[in-house]
Amino acid sequence: MDTVALAVTDGMLHFELALAQEVFGSAPDGVAGPWYRLAICGPGPVRAGRFLLEPDHGLDRLPRADTVIVPGWADIDEAPPADLVDAVRAAHEAGARVVSLCTGAFVLASAGLLDGLRATTHWAHTRALADRHPKVHVDPDVLYVDNGSVLTSAGKAAAMDLCLHLIRLDRGSATANKVARRLVVPPHRDGGQAQFITAPVPAPGRHPLAELLPWVLERLDQPLTVEDLAGRARMSSRHLGRHFRATTGTTPLQWLLTQRIRRAQELLETTDDSVDAVAAATGMGTATTLRRHFNRVVGLPPHTYRRTFRTRNRSEEDDSRHHDLA
Incomplete structure (x- = not known):
């Protein structure tokens, strides 16, 4: 998945457009090898909010891309432009991931790409999407939906989650984490997580867990308990749980398990360590425990996960197919 094309036209939301350009436009420090080749494709000068954008190419270049990203559409009461819809459909028919x-999502739905599939969009517009496109199974309660060749996200921050998910699929979790670190955003939120959390998430570095979370990440090889975390944070277990729910949207134990699984993914992708060694390095104790939790969370056993990513990396290196977007 080397080439990423942003499909733009008048009326795009500038936040999602800029977000995708920032994520796929340049590689973070420490990433070896070539990064994505980004192209902005549109029918001519495009206005996104108060910004005027000059695309690199016309919409007819979309079918040459490996991945086509359609940013947010501002006026959902208006039908998306026919040339944009046709170009996105043509790209999917040519084999692009859309x-x-x-x-x-309204553009993808208008192109018929979401018929019979589960999809999402910003929670405020899920009803409109479902009413206008009854063949689409709209899920209003998730951050993003991955159908393989067609993916949709909810709004704003969830768009970042989906972009990081794409990098995780293409380049592995270690690279996705480097991108997240550069952008100072959470490295991973599952697509099935709820869009709306009643308690706001405090700004990074300005919440009661700001010192605790990095401390835990440096000790994932240790058998930490909720009591250990509460003692380190100098608060009761009940108060710790309250702060975790407000800050991360989940419980201390679930957050800790997620971090252990993420670390296991990195080790499986980047080392030849045995499953027993990975289990010890992530605080899982035994290979059996690691396999049980890893399979439940990731959907694959550790050996299959490692083989899948190793195979993908080799096939990317041997892939001689190039798309001329210049």
Whole structure:
């Protein structure tokens, strides 16, 4: 998945457009090898909010891309432009992976790419999407939906989650984490996580867990308990749980398990360590425990996960297919 094309036209939301350009436009420090080749494709000068954008190419270049991203569509009461819809459909028919951010789902739905599939968009517009496109199974309660060749996200922050998910699929979790670290955003939120959390998430570095979370990440090889975390944070277990729910949207134990699984993914992708060694390095104790939790969370056993990513990396290195977007 080397080439990423942003499909733009008048009326796009500038936040999602800029977000995708930032994520796929340049590689983070420490990433070896070539990064994505990004192209912005549109019918001519495009206005996104107060910004005027000059695309690199016309919409007819979309079918040459490996991944086509459709940013948010501002006026959902208006039908998306026919030339944009036709170009996105043509790209999918040519084999491109097609992705919508926020209300870009209305473009994909208009192209018929979501018929019979589960999809999402910003929670405020899920009813409109479902009413206008009854063949689409709209899920209003998730951050993003991955159908393989067609992916949709909810709004704003969830668009970032989906972009990081794409990098995780293409380049592995270690690279996705480097991108997240550069952008100072959470490295991973599952697509099935709820869009709306009643308690706001405090700004990074300005919440009661700001010192605790990095401390835990440096000790994932240790058998930490909720009591250990509460003692380190100098608060009761009940108060710790309250702060975790407000800050991360989940419980201390679930957050800790997620971090252990993420670390296991990195080790499986980047080392030849045995499953027993990975289990010890992630605080899982035994290979049996690691396999049980890893399979439940990731959907694959550790050996299959490692083989899948190793195979993908080799096939990317041997892939001689190039798309001329210049």
